[in-house]
Amino acid sequence: MISPNTPIPNAAALKAWRAELVETRKRTRGRVLVCATGCRALGALDVSKAFRDKLASAGLSQEIDVVETGCHGLCARAPLVLIEPQDFLYGPVAPADVDEIIEVTLRGGKPVTRLCGKADGQTTAVLREEPFYRAQKRDVYRLCGRVDPKRIEDAVAYGTYETLAKVLTSRTPEQVISEVTASGLRGRGGAGFPTGRKWALCRDVAGDRKYVICNADEGDPGAFMDRALLEGVPHQILEGMLMAGYAIGATNGVVYVRAEYPIAVEHAKIAVEQARAHGLLGRNILGSKFSFEIDIRMGAGAFICGEETALIASLEGRRGMPRPRPPFPAQRGLLGCPTTINNVETLANVPLILRDGAAAFSAVGTAGSKGTKVFALAGKVRNTGLVEVPLGATLRQIVFDIGGGIPGDRPFKAAQMGGPSGGCVPAQYLDLPIDYDSVKQLGAIMGSGGLVVMDSSTCMVDIARFFTDFVHKESCGKCVPCRVGTKQMLDILVRITKGEGRMEDLEKIVSLGEMIRASSLCGLGQTAANPSLSTVRHFRDEYEAHIRDHRCPAGVCRALLKYTILADACTGCHACAKKCPVAAIVGKAKKPHEIIQAKCIKCGACREACKFDAVRLE
Amino acid sequence: MDWAPAQRILQQMSPVGESDLIPLLQNLQDTYGYLPAEVLTEVSRQTGIPTSRMYGVITFYAQFSMKPRGRHTIRCCRGTACHVRGGQSVADAVGRVLGIADGETTQDGRFTFETVACLGTCFLAPVMMVDNDYFGLLRPEKVNSILDAYP
Ligand SMILES: Cc1cc2nc3c(=O)[nH]c(=O)nc-3n(C[C@H](O)[C@H](O)[C@H](O)COP(=O)(O)O)c2cc1C
Ligand code: SF4
Ligand code: FES
Numbered sequence: 001m002i003s004p005n006t007p008i009p010n011a012a013a014l015k016a017w018r019a020e021l022v023e024t025r026k027r028t029r030g031r032v033l034v035c036a037t038g039c040r041a042l043g044a045l046d047v048s049k050a051f052r053d054k055l056a057s058a059g060l061s062q063e064i065d066v067v068e069t070g071c072h073g074l075c076a077r078a079p080l081v082l083i084e085p086q087d088f089l090y091g092p093v094a095p096a097d098v099d100e101i102i103e104v105t106l107r108g109g110k111p112v113t114r115l116c117g118k119a120d121g122q123t124t125a126v127l128r129e130e131p132f133y134r135a136q137k138r139d140v141y142r143l144c145g146r147v148d149p150k151r152i153e154d155a156v157a158y159g160t161y162e163t164l165a166k167v168l169t170s171r172t173p174e175q176v177i178s179e180v181t182a183s184g185l186r187g188r189g190g191a192g193f194p195t196g197r198k199w200a201l202c203r204d205v206a207g208d209r210k211y212v213i214c215n216a217d218e219g220d221p222g223a224f225m226d227r228a229l230l231e232g233v234p235h236q237i238l239e240g241m242l243m244a245g246y247a248i249g250a251t252n253g254v255v256y257v258r259a260e261y262p263i264a265v266e267h268a269k270i271a272v273e274q275a276r277a278h279g280l281l282g283r284n285i286l287g288s289k290f291s292f293e294i295d296i297r298m299g300a301g302a303f304i305c306g307e308e309t310a311l312i313a314s315l316e317g318r319r320g321m322p323r324p325r326p327p328f329p330a331q332r333g334l335l336g337c338p339t340t341i342n343n344v345e346t347l348a349n350v351p352l353i354l355r356d357g358a359a360a361f362s363a364v365g366t367a368g369s370k371g372t373k374v375f376a377l378a379g380k381v382r383n384t385g386l387v388e389v390p391l392g393a394t395l396r397q398i399v400f401d402i403g404g405g406i407p408g409d410r411p412f413k414a415a416q417m418g419g420p421s422g423g424c425v426p427a428q429y430l431d432l433p434i435d436y437d438s439v440k441q442l443g444a445i446m447g448s449g450g451l452v453v454m455d456s457s458t459c460m461v462d463i464a465r466f467f468t469d470f471v472h473k474e475s476c477g478k479c480v481p482c483r484v485g486t487k488q489m490l491d492i493l494v495r496i497t498k499g500e501g502r503m504e505d506l507e508k509i510v511s512l513g514e515m516i517r518a519s520s521l522c523g524l525g526q527t528a529a530n531p532s533l534s535t536v537r538h539f540r541d542e543y544e545a546h547i548r549d550h551r552c553p554a555g556v557c558r559a560l561l562k563y564t565i566l567a568d569a570c571t572g573c574h575a576c577a578k579k580c581p582v583a584a585i586v587g588k589a590k591k592p593h594e595i596i597q598a599k600c601i602k603c604g605a606c607r608e609a610c611k612f613d614a615v616r617l618e
Numbered sequence: 619m620d621w622a623p624a625q626r627i628l629q630q631m632s633p634v635g636e637s638d639l640i641p642l643l644q645n646l647q648d649t650y651g652y653l654p655a656e657v658l659t660e661v662s663r664q665t666g667i668p669t670s671r672m673y674g675v676i677t678f679y680a681q682f683s684m685k686p687r688g689r690h691t692i693r694c695c696r697g698t699a700c701h702v703r704g705g706q707s708v709a710d711a712v713g714r715v716l717g718i719a720d721g722e723t724t725q726d727g728r729f730t731f732e733t734v735a736c737l738g739t740c741f742l743a744p745v746m747m748v749d750n751d752y753f754g755l756l757r758p759e760k761v762n763s764i765l766d767a768y769p
Pocket of ligand 3: 221695738744
């Protein structure tokens with residue numbers, strides 16, 4: 001038996017330990033897997049506590065394990081609970097539901113139907129029957145939601161680190177690189193650079209000290225894939241980093257996590273400590289000649305630090321400003337040493353490639369983009385959550401088959417892909433297979449995988465204004481076109497959303513956008529105009545409505561809105577006045593009410609509160 | 619100014635080089651609640667890292683503050699997913715309830731209010747965090763009762 005703090009001497013001992021752990025697991029007859037990461041926002045920790053307490057008083061603690069896991073994926077139904085071995089997926093679950101789950105499922109083996117999903121009027125109790133999961137291919141996320149991220153024992157029981165042992169004992173670094181190259185894996189952090197090629201470049205540079213950096217800065221609004229991976233399967237990421245380190249000849253790794261992800265920071269720190277205690281980090285890992293250490297560093301609230309040279313500057317204790325390349329980080333990176341920077345999801349793919357081989361990996365995907373891609377599905381869509389599909393899946397599959405479509409069945413307008421560097425993909429491309437190259441042709445980018453769905457109640461001019469405001473605030477200030485150009489772009493867009501735009505503004509957006517793109521140093525500036533350019537290109541009519549008719553078709557731009565109460569429809573129930581946050585609604589009980597326009601902040605709360613459709617929006 | 623905590627941090631992190639500046643400032647801010655100028659001057663004297671260098675870094679990163687911060691930090695998401703689901707009205711409500719703008723601290727030192735690019739909790743948009751607690755599926759009228767739990 002491996003005791004908690006003994007290093008594992010070699011590959012055989014790791015294998016034996018895994019066998020023991022699997023055996024131990026058989027002593028319990030079921031597991032209650034409560035997502036304690038994303039779902040924590042809706043009280044998941046109360047749910048897991050309720051399970052622990054009530055199973056103890058029911059005398060079932062020995063038979064049933066309660067495990068706080070990472071994300072199950074279907075976040076829209078948070079808090080989620082998955083019951084093994086039946087694989088019943090319940091959500092949303094409240095502490096009050098726990099007694100019934102214990103009685104019906106854990107004692108009786110039957111599903112609690114009211115907590116299950118529904119598809120076509122049928123109850124779908126079992127996870128793989130849910131339409132949300134049926135069309136997915138969950139490879140990278142397979143263990144997310146299944147293992148306890150705070151216990152290395154759980155990771156090992158599921159085979160984490162076993163491929164590392166195989167690699168260290170029977171592969172040369174060159175073989176590892178050629179396997180990754182042959183798989184066709186491209187970086188998941190945005191640019192899609194071939195990972196094997198990146199590693200080969202770094203391997204070829206001489207240096208006693210080299211670094212592997214795991215980029216977990218994930219700043220794109222609307223993206224939460226990397227967060228879920230680091231929170232849910234931290235050991236899988238460490239395994240990927242170890243393999244990268246072995247391949248390029250590095251001795252040190254750094255995980256750079258953004259400070260806004262406290263759970264990810266905590267889980268990564270715990271994982272590093274446990275890996276160290278078991279000799280999976282440190283000197284002569286698993287008895288091999290390979291030694292490797294990993295540090296966790298937290299970002300300090302700057303979006304630009306996701307860019308690789310800015311990230312390095314930040315790790316060196318400087319302002320996070322990008323610098324020109326070459327030299328590339330592979331040549332001169334952290335502290336002047338050759339450095340490989342990879343995204344979290346890229347690294348999470350590596351152990352799978354080396355376990356199953358390049359051929360199995362490249363059997364999935366399109367000609368130029370292999371494997372699966374994880375998308376963070378958010379915005380106006382029913383099944384918000386994490387979706388993993390083969391590259392080449394269509395937007396329709398993601399948004400409708402998996403995502404369940406748009407609440408209220410309003411029409412799909414666009415999907416914003418790739419965050420502030422990306423663009424808006426309109427409805428006519430719903431059936432286009434998505435990969436790195438196809439998305440680029442539409443003026444968006446795959447980016448890290450954020451996918452925000454927009455419907456008829458989203459104003460595209462407002463979205464362009466929103467992203468331009470974002471990049472303007474996050475510009476590091478080094479290049480004038482990015483620093484000043486985005487401000488001018490913002491001024492134009494603000495003017496249009498206020499109904500003060502001019503038709504020639506549209507041409508100005510295009511020429512200004514192209515100038516910013518051509519003359520900025522880093523990816524932030526080069527793509528800063530994408531949201532404006534792609535919306536002008538695909539939604540010109542909306543811009544024209546704002547400029548020519550002073551009208552916001554989606555009813556979003558506040559300066560162009562006016563809320564009034566229709567006297568003949570108003571019953572004087574006072575419901576709207578109670579909801580109005582600024583007390584702008586006056587009127588006697590049972591008499592028609594009125595909105596004082598000077599006070600109104602146009603939040604729309606009254607319109608939502610009114611049961612008689614008496615609030616009109618112009 | 620109580621100098622002992624800074625001393626402890628410097629000892630724990632020793633040897634402190636320029637590349638440790640950000641974790642050093644993070645530790646100091648965690649302990650003091652903000653980055654007091656006197657402490658920075660003394661840290662500079664002991665580590666040899668110029669105060670100008672520190673000031674450059676502090677003003678670049680949104681996380682750092684040289685002014686006292688509130689006991690609790692509210693972070694409202696202004697990301698895309700939250701934006702399309704009404705995040706702006708939640709942020710407006712926080713501002714209204716506390717009577718302060720983005721980046722400010724209440725007079726009584728209870729709250730500092732910030733907006734951030736994304737909290738990675740977009741599936742529950744709109745979202746905010748108070749200290750390390752997440753709150754999702756917000757409505758402007760829920761803000762009051764959430765804040766009440768943070769004295
Ligand atoms: C403004 C900007 C922000 C970026 N943010 C991230 C990020 O949050 N996460 C990430 O992995 N890559 C980000 N990148 C891309 C990185 O520079 C780098 O290409 C990537 O980490 C390489 O990893 P990969 O090859 O595994 O994709 C960003 C790039 C730019 C220009
Ligand atoms: S739109 Fe908002 S502010 Fe205006 S009256 Fe209605 S509730 Fe009040
Ligand atoms: S957009 Fe608000 S949490 Fe991501």
